[in-house]
Amino acid sequence: xxxxxxxxxxxxxxxxxxxxxxxxxxxxxxxxxxxxxxxxxxxxxxxxxxxxxxxxxxxxxxxxxxxxxxxxxxxxxxxxxxxxxxxxxxxxxxxxxxxxxxxxxxxxxxxxxxxxxxxxxxxxxxxxxxxxxxxxxxxxxxxxxxxxxxxxxxxxxxxxxxxxxxxxxxxxxxxxxxxxxxxxxxxxxxxxxxxxxxxxxxxxxxxxxxxxxxxxxxxxxxxxxxxxxxxxxxxxxxxxxxxxxxxxxxxxxxxxxxxxxxxxxxxxxxxxxxxxxxxxxxxxxxxxxxxxxxxxxxxxxxxxxxxxxxxxxxxxxxxxxxxxxxxxxxxxxxxxxxxxxxxxxxxxxxxxxxxxxxxxxxxxxxxxxxxxxxxxxxxxxxxxxxxxxxxxxxxxxxxxxxxxxxxxxxxxxxxxxxxxxxxxxxxxxxxxxxxxxxxxxxxxxxxxxxxxxxxxxxxxxxxxxxxxxxxxxxxxxxxxxxxxxxxxxxxxxxxxxxxxx
RNA sequence: GCCCCCAUCGUCUAGCGGUCUAGGACGCGGCCCUUUCAAGGCCGAAACACGGGUUCGAGUCCCGUUGGGGGCACCA
Numbered sequence: 007x008x009x010x011x012x013x014x015x016x017x018x019x020x021x022x023x024x025x026x027x028x029x030x031x032x033x034x035x036x037x038x039x040x041x042x043x044x045x046x047x048x049x050x051x052x053x054x055x056x057x058x059x060x061x062x063x064x065x066x067x068x069x070x071x072x073x074x075x076x077x078x079x080x081x082x083x084x085x086x087x088x089x090x091x092x093x094x095x096x097x098x099x100x101x102x103x104x105x106x107x108x109x110x111x112x113x114x115x116x117x118x119x120x121x122x123x124x125x126x127x128x129x130x131x132x133x134x135x136x137x138x139x140x141x142x143x144x145x146x147x148x149x150x151x152x153x154x155x156x157x158x159x160x161x162x163x164x165x166x167x168x169x170x171x172x173x174x175x176x177x178x179x180x181x182x183x184x185x186x187x188x189x190x191x192x193x194x195x196x197x198x199x200x201x202x203x204x205x206x207x208x209x210x211x212x213x214x215x216x217x218x219x220x221x222x223x224x225x226x227x228x229x230x231x232x233x234x235x236x237x238x239x240x241x242x243x244x245x246x247x248x249x250x251x252x253x254x255x256x257x258x259x260x261x262x263x264x265x266x267x268x269x270x271x272x273x274x275x276x277x278x279x280x281x282x283x284x285x286x287x288x289x290x291x292x293x294x295x296x297x298x299x300x301x302x303x304x305x306x307x308x309x310x311x312x313x314x315x316x317x318x319x320x321x322x323x324x325x326x327x328x329x330x331x332x333x334x335x336x337x338x339x340x341x342x343x344x345x346x347x348x349x350x351x352x353x354x355x356x357x358x359x360x361x362x363x364x365x366x367x368x369x370x371x372x373x374x375x376x377x378x379x380x381x382x383x384x385x386x387x388x389x390x391x392x393x394x395x396x397x398x399x400x401x402x403x404x405x406x407x408x409x410x411x412x413x414x415x416x417x418x419x420x421x422x423x424x425x426x427x428x429x430x431x432x433x434x435x436x437x438x439x440x441x442x443x444x445x446x447x448x449x450x451x452x453x454x455x456x457x458x459x460x461x462x463x464x465x466x467x468x469x470x471x472x473x474x475x476x477x478x479x480x481x482x483x484x485x486x487x488x489x490x491x492x493x494x495x496x497x498x499x500x501x502x503x504x505x506x507x
Numbered sequence: 508g509c510c511c512c513c514a515u516c517g518u519c520u521a522g523c524g525g526u527c528u529a530g531g532a533c534g535c536g537g538c539c540c541u542u543u544c545a546a547g548g549c550c551g552a553a554a555c556a557c558g559g560g561u562u563c564g565a566g567u568c569c570c571g572u573u574g575g576g577g578g579c580a581c582c583a
Contacts, residue, residue: 016583051582137581144580153509153579173581192512201510201579209581216583240511240578263513263576270575298519301532305520311531313519330520333576337518340533350546390546401544452542467542479544 008041009230010104012076014220016048017059017090020281021066023336024235024265024273027299031262032233033072034300034324041230042102044076046223047109049086050213057088060109066282068094070292071317076104076227082112104227110219117214120222120252121174121207129179129251130207133161134172155203157181174208176217178247185243190231190260190326197243205244217241221248229257231326236261260326263303263333273336289364289394291352293317294345300324302334314347346393354385361385361398368399370406380405383489387481401481405489409476411501417472418506421465427506429469432459434499443492449484473502 011032015025036043045067047060060083067074079098083091086109107113124130135143139162147154158177166172178199185202187195207218214222224232232245239261249256267273273280285295297315306312307328315323349357358381365372365381372381381402388401418426432455437443440451452470456463467483474487474495487495 014583018583048583054582133581135581140580148508151508155579175581195511197511203579206581211581213581215581220583235577236512237577238583242511261512266576268518272576301519303519307521307523309521309530311521313532332513334520335518337533340519343533346546388545391544456542463542465542471543477543481544483542 007039007230009036009039010042010044010228011036011231011233012044012046012224012227012229014046014048014223014234015063016051016054017063017086018051018054018056019059020283021063022273022280023282023285023299026066026070026282026295027265027302028233028235028262029067029072030296030299031260031304031324031329032231034320035231035233035326036075037321038324042075042104043072044074044101044104044227045078045108046227047078047086048216048219049109049111050216050219052087052211052213055087058090060086060090061092062281062283064095065092069282069286070296072296075102076100076106076108078108079106082107082109085109085112087111110223111213113219113223114212114214116222116226117208117218118212121214121218124176124207124251125174127251128177130174130176131158131204132166132168132172133158133175133206134166134170134210135162153201155201157204171210173206173210175204176207176244176248176251178202178204178244185246187239187242187246187259188256189239189242190258191263191329191331192239192261195239195242202243205241217244217248221245221252221254224257225249225252225254231258231260233260233262236263258326260329262329263331265302266333266335268335268337270335289396290341290345291348291360291395293351294341294348296320297348298341298344301340302336303330304328305330314344316351342393346390349392349395350389352389354389355382357385357389358382360395361402364395365399365402365406368396368403370399370403372406377406380489384481387485387489391481404475404477404480405486409498411505412472412476414506416478417469417502419468419472419478421469423506425461425465426469427503428459429461429466430473430499430503430506433466433470434496434503437487437492437495437499440492443488445484445488448487452484470499474498 013029013032015021033043049055060078064077074096077096079096079100080091081098083095121130143160144154181199183199185197185199187197189195205217206215208214242259242261246256265273296317300315300320301313304324305328306323358378361381362372362374384402384405388398391401392398414423433452436451436455440447453463456466471480471483472478474490480486
């Protein structure tokens with residue numbers, strides 16, 4: 007069965023990593039079954055709308071490399087409260103069968119139409135208590151130690167006419183009944199109607215609440231599986247009821263557990279990196295982030311114990327059955343490890359390309375057109391030494407900028423100054439003669455040199471390393487020398503030799 | 508306060524009544540490899556929250572306790 011799923015963020019800020027995980031599950035499910043995954047913007051709260059956030063959300067998915075089968079197009083984005091259009095947006099007609107529009111504020115007529123349908127069929131009623139009146143009623147209930155549940159008979163005015171300002175509330179029927187939610191992850195959960203209030207479906211401003219909009223849209227847009235955070239669990243029975251009232255088939259419900267911070271609390275601002283862009287800027291690559299997030303609450307099971315997955319493997323192997331029901335804590339150490347693993351899986355030229363902005367940000371003068379070829383040669387030298395793209399700069403800077411002449415103590419290290427000098431002089435002579443100036447011959451020559459001058463490899467190579475890179479920790483020496491080239495290498499060796507003389 | 512969810516190593520998890528002296532991964536410690544640093548290989552420490560049931564037999568099923576999380580808006 008093909009699944010059609012959606013991610014439905016509200017444009018109220020950055021795309022949080024917890025939301026991304028939910029989106030990834032939904033996306034994987036859809037792609038696993040050969041179905042569609044789309045994005046719908048839930049901008050029904052005029053007050054919480056944050057300009058630019060829709061664009062940022064879409065850009066996040068673009069960076070993650072998650073392709074959409076539906077989502078707001080240029081025209082739709084331009085028509086939002088603030089112009090949210092951007093070059094990477096879907097073009098009109100790229101919907102692949104999912105009916106739009108994908109912005110809820112552009113679907114208002116649908117919500118009104120279906121709210122009125124509920125009214126006509128006795129599943130809803132009009133009310134017009136003011137926020138102040140409701141707050142007072144709520145307070146009174148609390149004073150009596152009760153939870154405030156709004157019910158039809160509690161209305162202050164029973165003769166609300168259609169032409170005066172009002173809201174539309176749903177009836178919870180039957181009043182003393184129960185509603186059972188069948189959840190693919192949690193099993194069946196029974197809710198007592200006595201604990202469910204007559205939810206407002208259509209607000210005074212003509213906008214729907216989430217509860218109406220999500221049901222109408224998911225049905226109209228053919229969503230087969232509703233995946234969302236488990237903070238929606240308590241209001242799920244209202245949605246089940248609405249599907250029943252409308253006579254629509256229930257989707258598969260799947261409430262995925264929350265992602266918690268290191269302190270066990272729901273992920274929030276003070277847990278460090280939050281938005282997708284922060285992870286991007288900290289040097290994580292999408293392949294690793296997706297792998298990591300998928301593993302947070304999902305496992306292959308069946309005795310298979312794989313941890314590293316490519317995007318295609320995830321799509322091939324993902325299933326809702328593998329999603330656990332307990333909340334997971336975000337573990338940065340594991341993310342770092344996975345990021346290193348995925349960096350090592352990258353092709354050299356791919357890694358080189360991705361490194362460019364990070365090196366530039368570290369003030370290393372990189373000119374993509376000129377330097378990517380060189381970076382591609384450097385890539386295999388540093389690949390297994392970096393966990394994040396930000397780790398590269400201190401490892402490669404000396405390839406692109408001249409180094410200060412290392413002080414004598416640094417050059418000599420644990421050696422006598424005289425021995426260090428001897429080592430440099432011998433290396434100078436040796437490397438002048440090596441032909442061709444490539445890694446294998448260089449290594450061969452320098453190893454032979456150790457025997458010739460009676461030094462241990464670790465001794466000789468340490469001195470040369472400092473002379474050539476200015477560092478005690480650097481990429482593998484022979485590869486480094488080869489990339490640096492004969493001229494630069496000899497020049498740095500000569501300067502170091504002079505320093506020790 | 509009321510409602511709901513969750514509970515295996517520090518963390519992510521496998522386990523779907525016996526094959527569990529509980530497996531894997533990250534992290535941690537040790538050893539090996541080695542030109543530094545990594546990567547890699549090997550070894551090790553590390554968990555079924557507690558109490559009752561059910562059963563010949565419970566990490567696995569049921570109930571309770573405790574602990575954690577979420578929700579109780581004309582917010583999503």
